[in-house]
Amino acid sequence: DTETVPHDEL
């Protein structure tokens, strides 16, 4: 699901 995506943006 989308929530486990790490924050890859600054």
Next chain:
Amino acid sequence: MNIFRLAGDMTHLFSVLVLLLKIYATKSCSGISLKTQELYALVFLTRYLDLFTDFISVYNSVMKVVFISSSVAIVWCMRYHPLTRRTYDKDLDTFRHYILVGVSIILALLFHDRFTFREVFWAFSIYLEAVAILPQLVLLQRSGNVDNLTGQYVFFLGAYRAFYILNWIYRYFTENHYSRWISWLAGFVQTALYADFFYYYFVSWKNNAKLQLPA
């Protein structure tokens, strides 16, 4: 990484460099809001908590270190450096920015992706960044004449998030189930807050006149 996000990061980096140049070249931080700088330092410190835990890429880690160290250095300069601290418009920079911090904390506790330490702090940093420019915009309106470097600093700081909006649109259409509505909403508010500044900045550029914000 896509061209919009790279353009956004480079524009953001450029705005920091312009601010450092302004302070270093003019040996003055007049026209700069210490409160906005403090809010930005808080934004980076709470957003990049994963600096030592999640490694995304060298670029990502280097940029995080650059943003954290430059924002902390500018706050230190404006608060404690014997020369520059005297040029700070203390009596004009009166925005009650702790209210912005309080509202962002409440929003982060209410609206976040997951109720974890990292995610609540991340959402806090996103909400806070959306409003962090307010003390600076108020100061510009009060201080009347805006020197070129300060105007360019604010312009590029506003432009970077506009590039990020293009990046989010691009990612929405190219990556399946990419949804970051917290970033999208906050990013839209953040960019909208610059709207009138962008207008007066464009007018001053078109007429080749000094940037004047109406009081």
